[in-house]
Amino acid sequence: MEVFKDYYQNTVKFVKNEMYFSNQPKHVWVITKHKGQWLLTKHKNRGIEFPGGKVEQGESADQAAIREVYEETGGIVKELQFVGQYYVDGKGGDIVKNVYFAQIDELEERPHYYETEGPILLDDIPKNVKKDHRYSFMMKDKVLQIAIKEIKSL
Numbered sequence: 001m002e003v004f005k006d007y008y009q010n011t012v013k014f015v016k017n018e019m020y021f022s023n024q025p026k027h028v029w030v031i032t033k034h035k036g037q038w039l040l041t042k043h044k045n046r047g048i049e050f051p052g053g054k055v056e057q058g059e060s061a062d063q064a065a066i067r068e069v070y071e072e073t074g075g076i077v078k079e080l081q082f083v084g085q086y087y088v089d090g091k092g093g094d095i096v097k098n099v100y101f102a103q104i105d106e107l108e109e110r111p112h113y114y115e116t117e118g119p120i121l122l123d124d125i126p127k128n129v130k131k132d133h134r135y136s137f138m139m140k141d142k143v144l145q146i147a148i149k150e151i152k153s154l
């Protein structure tokens with residue numbers, strides 16, 4: 001287990017490859033790649049981040065991951081790989097979130113992208129992402145680093 005502080009100084013506990021905290025997590029986050037580029041979205045309030053959101057009633061976490069990627073980027077998930085799960089007792093209460101990696105083949109243009117402004121493609125995630133106000137708080141803690149390290153080893 002890796003334990004660290006998030007952007008808001010809340011303690012995050014991350015466990016790789018295992019649904020350690022809950023087998024019915026309520027949140028998902030998906031690190032996505034499209035043709036060699038990172039595929040992100042621009043949340044209207046939080047800024048640039050990988051797609052994700054809440055698991056809806058009657059939906060599995062995996063289904064939510066595929067749906068959120070499509071809603072927020074237009075990306076059609078070809079393959080979804082589970083990376084790990086984390087727990088944070090954060091602002092707004094305690095949450096458990098599944099983190100995935102998804103390879104996207106096809107990017108469909110959509111009339112709207114829910115609470116986001118749609119897809120953002122990047123060759124690289126900037127090194128100074130923590131200090132860059134254009135990026136969401138979700139991009140500013142160790143979850144991203146752990147996930148990217150795991151993805152490179154897949």
Ligand SMILES: Nc1nc2c([nH]c(=O)n2[C@H]2C[C@H](O)[C@@H](COP(=O)(O)OP(=O)(O)OP(=O)(O)O)O2)c(=O)[nH]1
Nearest residue numbers: 006008010027052053054055088089090091092095
């Ligand atoms: N690292 C961290 N994450 C947090 C904290 N509090 C908190 O709600 N989160 C996560 C859970 C959610 O993914 C996100 C809050 O977003 P939200 O409630 O607006 O929901 P969302 O946009 O992700 O979901 P959706 O409406 O697209 O379904 O941030 C916290 O204190 N630290």
